[in-house]
Amino acid sequence: MKNRATRVVRVGSVHLGGSHPVAVQSMCATRTQDVDATVEQAEAIRKAGGDIVRVAVDNAKDVEALAEIRRQTPANLVVDLQENYRLAARVAPHVDKIRYNPGHLHHHEKDKPVPEKVRFLAQTAREHDCALRIGVNCGSVDPATRALHPDDDVAAMVDSALQHCAMLDEMGFDRYLVSLKDSHPLKVIDANLRFAKARPDVPLHLGVTEAGLPPEGIVKTRVAFEQLLSRGVGDTIRVSLTLPNPRKHEEVLVARQILADMAAGRFRSVPVFDDDKLNIISCPSCSRVENERFVELAEAVKGMTEYAQSHALTIAVMGCRVNGPGETDDADLGLWCGPTHVNLKRKSQTVGAYTYDEILGRLRRELDSLIEARLSLPT
Numbered sequence: 001m002k003n004r005a006t007r008v009v010r011v012g013s014v015h016l017g018g019s020h021p022v023a024v025q026s027m028c029a030t031r032t033q034d035v036d037a038t039v040e041q042a043e044a045i046r047k048a049g050g051d052i053v054r055v056a057v058d059n060a061k062d063v064e065a066l067a068e069i070r071r072q073t074p075a076n077l078v079v080d081l082q083e084n085y086r087l088a089a090r091v092a093p094h095v096d097k098i099r100y101n102p103g104h105l106h107h108h109e110k111d112k113p114v115p116e117k118v119r120f121l122a123q124t125a126r127e128h129d130c131a132l133r134i135g136v137n138c139g140s141v142d143p144a145t146r147a148l149h150p151d152d153d154v155a156a157m158v159d160s161a162l163q164h165c166a167m168l169d170e171m172g173f174d175r176y177l178v179s180l181k182d183s184h185p186l187k188v189i190d191a192n193l194r195f196a197k198a199r200p201d202v203p204l205h206l207g208v209t210e211a212g213l214p215p216e217g218i219v220k221t222r223v224a225f226e227q228l229l230s231r232g233v234g235d236t237i238r239v240s241l242t243l244p245n246p247r248k249h250e251e252v253l254v255a256r257q258i259l260a261d262m263a264a265g266r267f268r269s270v271p272v273f274d275d276d277k278l279n280i281i282s283c284p285s286c287s288r289v290e291n292e293r294f295v296e297l298a299e300a301v302k303g304m305t306e307y308a309q310s311h312a313l314t315i316a317v318m319g320c321r322v323n324g325p326g327e328t329d330d331a332d333l334g335l336w337c338g339p340t341h342v343n344l345k346r347k348s349q350t351v352g353a354y355t356y357d358e359i360l361g362r363l364r365r366e367l368d369s370l371i372e373a374r375l376s377l378p379t
Helices: 035-047 060-072 085-094 102-107 114-127 143-148 153-170 185-198 216-229 250-263 293-308 359-375
Strands: 009-011 014-016 023-027 052-056 076-080 097-100 131-137 176-181 204-206 236-238 279-282 314-318 333-337 341-346 349-355
Touching: 009 131, 023 250, 035 052, 035 060, 052 060, 060 076, 060 085, 076 085, 085 097, 085 114, 097 102, 097 114, 102 114, 102 131, 102 153, 114 131, 114 153, 131 153, 143 153, 153 176, 153 185, 176 185, 185 204, 185 216, 204 216, 216 250, 236 250, 279 293, 293 314, 293 333, 293 359, 333 359, 341 359, 349 359
Parallel strands: 023 052, 023 236, 052 076, 076 097, 097 131, 131 176, 176 204, 204 236, 279 314, 314 333
Antiparallel strands: 009 014, 333 341, 341 349
């Protein structure tokens, strides 16, 4: 399947790119500070065939827990940084790769130039023998880059990735790879093909972010992976599904099945993802989820909206404050979940915050209102 001659990037004991096989990874959804649960889940992912395991770190207590997690599992660990890029210095001794989101660098120390922050990340990674992943997400491209491409989300994502590649290249740091993720498989395909053409040397991490619940989330992901991997684009993959914690390792099983099917010539991506039907996107959950009822809510939204399947609307269900605000902006209706309340939005406009018991009814009213408004438009 691989014919794109990228450079090789080592992540712990795994080599990504070049002629190496496509690696599979997943992310722990347990709270990082719950060391026993996180180690158990990391081991479940590793034993299911996961080459790389990602965890999230948001604060000092997470860092302390990460050090203990590192001692208890032989998994190749990746840390997911969010707004506070300086945490990299504290987590780097305990992981094999650091993932940062270019769109989040402007949140912390806003007066400091972005290249200076990237230089800090590169120096930290070099000092601690870590790789870097430039992780660009559709809903969190930095405002300046998005403004350059107001009508082309994919171009904004690719531009952001290329900018950060150029910064790292200029700093003499080449132990990095890139991911360009969206909840729509066709945008994922488009973004990665554009990037691969511009930078054929850089290994790519593939994923459909917030793909949602199975089986729809598996279909979306399979479409993207088959169309990209069959073109030689992609060096490591992550399947992002909304699953309860005990089933999190199933992401790895799905990824392995897709790779096995492709190796045997069994392709299923003739199904084109349909834009004229209801589309529910939901994040795969991680340790940042502030209420585990989020997964149950995603299931309930799917069931409640069965009656609206024929309407071309997008509903986003996000599990935390990090991805919630931005990732729901492009959805017709968005829900991002806090500890006690769910924030409901129409596009970027906030409707209100509702308890977990109230939200389904309120969502139903908003959905009915959107459907009614569309049906009343002149044809």
